[in-house]
Amino acid sequence: MTVLEGTATVLVEHDAASRVATVTLNRPEKRNALSLALMGELIEVFREIGERRDVTVVVLAGAGPVFSAGHDLGEMTGRSVEDYRQIFDRCCELMELIQSVPQPVIARVHGIATAAGCQLAATCDLVVAEEGARFGTPGVRIGLFCSTPMVALTRVVGRKRAMQMLLTGVPVDAPTAADWGLVNEVVPADRLEARARELAEQIATASSVVTGIGKEAFYAQIDRDQHAAYDYAKTVMTMNALADDAQEGIGAFLEKRTPSWSDR
Template sequence: MSGVRSEVRQVAVERDGAVVTLVLDEPQRRNPLSLATMRALRAALRAAGDDTGVRAVVIGARGPAFCAGHDLRELAAADAAAAEEVFAACTELMLTIHRLPVPVVARVQGVATAAGCQLVAACDLAVAAEGATFATPGVRIGLFCSTPMVEVMRAVGRTRAMEMLLTGDPVDAPTALAWGLVNRVVPADALDGAAAGLAARITTASRATVAIGKQAVADTLGLPLDEAYAHAARAMCRNAATPDAREGIDAFLGRRPPVWSHGA
């Protein structure tokens, strides 16, 4: 159903056709990734992934900031066991994004710092407002951004990630675009439409095909060339055997629009 909105703790869940938008909804606190927020966001992502009517997810935020990272007050009060729980939840959240069968688009305004920058880098695609900034500033408060490093380094490369990690300096939106951290930079008043439009474009493809392709990217990233081709060939064989592949080829040859299945 289009135009549906519901609340899941600190995350607002909105549905418009085949696109689900998850909105971090603590603008007065710059949308920190508290333990509760990370668990709520992960639950909402998994629910979207389990719904075969969903073809894309957008992660956005309300207010002037996208996400200020982990809740530092929560971390300051945490003992070793509690800290381990926080970072385990963070890891589970990022892995959920990677394992989701549909693409996830980050919609970024204002600051995306530390785990907030990690969240952007973990998404499959990202659209940023012109005034957005990205940083991994943990080194400045004695807490090196080791977990954000995992995603950011994969997105921008080792040397650029090291500059961000060692200086803590923010990267502006045009630089983030040039470095590959985001896909598009748009005026602030065009951000919502640009992210929604990108997500809607994805929904025209077969969900089953996209799921296979997204997994193939994850499986081959960082592998030696021969192993990457072996994984990719297996993915192509699985894909070629699906009903949607047969439908797509038949539609192309018949010069008609394809009619995709609703399978995952």
């Protein structure tokens, strides 16, 4: 059964059978610009999803012609320092939340993902893009360097490529984004929704407690030096091995049967 939830600007579709939720930015008339209100709604949605046991994977999409054009520039003129701080605080809170929820999040990108929209895609655990999609950080061209998008972008494409995007503001196409590590897969536009769903359902066949452990461990170890990363990872694997689903999965493999997950 598919259940529709959410608000006027954030739609949530939950497929109970696959345990996949699709979260859709629903401001097509504003190119899904990340207004303060929209970011607040997304934060509430992801907080709620993070607590749910019936959702194991999330697909993040955009309604209308583009994924997201970034911050709502209508909110970026003539404001006080407190106003700007609130906007960027909320943006950073959203990005960190997406990586801290236990469910893997797949960005389904079409059209453009620019500035904070590029940051949003780069923040997600996986990205599937259609062939015509473009990714960019054009803030330098309007006098507002993409400093917060830079954090996510640098961590997925590396220093030199990130600096090229940040300093020129010139967008890169989907195949280039895939070559640089920003995108996992590029597919024809008419295959985008189906491929993102297929990928989500492949992930959802695993135990949700195990993918949650793995996602948390990935981000916890990634910036540590190698010795510290191994020291952390071996502790995680030791505790993971004690989980009911680890014992079930190992037993099922040895017995050549399909595992029956309890999500514990």
